[in-house]
Amino acid sequence: MVATTDFLGRLDEETRAELMAQTTRYRLGKGEFVFCVSDPVDTVHFLLSGRIKTCKFTPDGREVILWFGFPGEVFGLIQSPHHKGRMVSVETCEPCEIAKMSSNGFQDFLGSRPKVSQLLVQIVASRLGMLANRLVYFAADDAETRIAKLLVNLDARYHNSGSGSEQPIGLTHQEIADLTGVQRQTATRILGRLAKCGALSMRYRRISIRDHELLSRFTASQR
Amino acid sequence: MVATTDFLGRLDEETRAELMAQTTRYRLGKGEFVFCVSDPVDTVHFLLSGRIKTCKFTPDGREVILWFGFPGEVFGLIQSPHHKGRMVSVETCEPCEIAKMSSNGFQDFLGSRPKVSQLLVQIVASRLGMLANRLVYFAADDAETRIAKLLVNLDARYHNSGSGSEQPIGLTHQEIADLTGVQRQTATRILGRLAKCGALSMRYRRISIRDHELLSRFTASQR
DNA sequence: CGTTGATTGTAATCCAGGCGACAGATTCCA
DNA sequence: TGGAATCTGTCGCCTGGATTACAATCAACG
Numbered sequence: 001m002v003a004t005t006d007f008l009g010r011l012d013e014e015t016r017a018e019l020m021a022q023t024t025r026y027r028l029g030k031g032e033f034v035f036c037v038s039d040p041v042d043t044v045h046f047l048l049s050g051r052i053k054t055c056k057f058t059p060d061g062r063e064v065i066l067w068f069g070f071p072g073e074v075f076g077l078i079q080s081p082h083h084k085g086r087m088v089s090v091e092t093c094e095p096c097e098i099a100k101m102s103s104n105g106f107q108d109f110l111g112s113r114p115k116v117s118q119l120l121v122q123i124v125a126s127r128l129g130m131l132a133n134r135l136v137y138f139a140a141d142d143a144e145t146r147i148a149k150l151l152v153n154l155d156a157r158y159h160n161s162g163s164g165s166e167q168p169i170g171l172t173h174q175e176i177a178d179l180t181g182v183q184r185q186t187a188t189r190i191l192g193r194l195a196k197c198g199a200l201s202m203r204y205r206r207i208s209i210r211d212h213e214l215l216s217r218f219t220a221s222q223r
Numbered sequence: 224m225v226a227t228t229d230f231l232g233r234l235d236e237e238t239r240a241e242l243m244a245q246t247t248r249y250r251l252g253k254g255e256f257v258f259c260v261s262d263p264v265d266t267v268h269f270l271l272s273g274r275i276k277t278c279k280f281t282p283d284g285r286e287v288i289l290w291f292g293f294p295g296e297v298f299g300l301i302q303s304p305h306h307k308g309r310m311v312s313v314e315t316c317e318p319c320e321i322a323k324m325s326s327n328g329f330q331d332f333l334g335s336r337p338k339v340s341q342l343l344v345q346i347v348a349s350r351l352g353m354l355a356n357r358l359v360y361f362a363a364d365d366a367e368t369r370i371a372k373l374l375v376n377l378d379a380r381y382h383n384s385g386s387g388s389e390q391p392i393g394l395t396h397q398e399i400a401d402l403t404g405v406q407r408q409t410a411t412r413i414l415g416r417l418a419k420c421g422a423l424s425m426r427y428r429r430i431s432i433r434d435h436e437l438l439s440r441f442t443a444s445q446r
Numbered sequence: 447c448g449t450t451g452a453t454t455g456t457a458a459t460c461c462a463g464g465c466g467a468c469a470g471a472t473t474c475c476a
Numbered sequence: 477t478g479g480a481a482t483c484t485g486t487c488g489c490c491t492g493g494a495t496t497a498c499a500a501t502c503a504a505c506g
Contacts, residue, residue, distance in 0.1 A: 056355060056359050064359045128350055132279060183494060183495080428484085
């Protein structure tokens, strides 16, 4: 199954080849930035391998993670309508292989391929849907519920094998905090609670869902 | 100036006429729903006059407002990738005049007009940007800051005349609470504070910004 | 193989804002 | 014009989670 947001995976063989022929490839190490807020919007990027996070920073330096990107995804499309420039920053979570091309080149490419544009609308729309859901969580759920929902979602998205995936979720407590809008200490405390009652198993940096059913019981809003 | 999200306003005369020729018009009174979450996605809508709100509901019945729609905007494009069906509900804030057409018809229309698809990407992207900003506010700001930011944004968007607009913001405290994720009472309390110090003037249901500069001082994160 | 930096664990304090409970104001509509 | 319904204003209590402050682990690299 191809994920909704897997742009490259949803192009047909030929179109993909034509597109990739116009790109140049490069590599980044862990924790590097592909671009930052307010950088000029002159390139579009395609993630070939690795994982990235799209984020923003608050005035006082807190990071807020908007979503993760997986291989096959496009990013770097969006320009702020006001001050021009990037609206978000993109940071690698691990070593990544990326293909890039000029924004103008990509626009030309789209101009003659309406189907691809429509696909892009779908992809951006699905990100919109994700953020809309997150916003509802923020408005309605307490910290524990938000974290439980995050873990369930991530697990589904990450190793979408559906089977009894015991693979750890490769996130630090800090990242979980940045995703759910809580303090790092609060994340640690709540993860500890969830582990103690048996829903999670954790061994330093290796958080994984032990009891899927039990965890999902915490995703029902408490507030 | 045409707003970024004003779809109809950004089409050229001819394209707009062709599009509108395929629509049928109808009217709704205040507080009616154009469609609700999980309704089938078989129509696309264009707001001709009035104002709408796009929202979701929490399991316990709380409303979360995602964004407002103004004349010229398209809505009803997005389908949930999982369970199919609408991802959001759309409710009128006042009597509205709306044009609608079938989703398939609209897809065909787009198929032969790549420029319009690209415009749509921009529009969906700008909503994505708005939600991303809201998410950052939720994660980083306290209630007072969120409300102050909301009022500033609304004022800019609403009566974008830029001049010393003394027009009231036509929202109830409940709506402000639904937009900022606080209790209705909290919204009332904070609005009262802002009014007492002279940033706002309020006379039952008629909230307007008295001192723009003073209000914007509250938009600097306190936390 | 030990030092350094990142990550995790825990505990005490404190307050913003949720929640419940009304009382008054205003608008709407019969 | 007179309810009814919807909005607004104000309390007090109480809890979730921010904040501050360390200590303990782990991993990575010279």
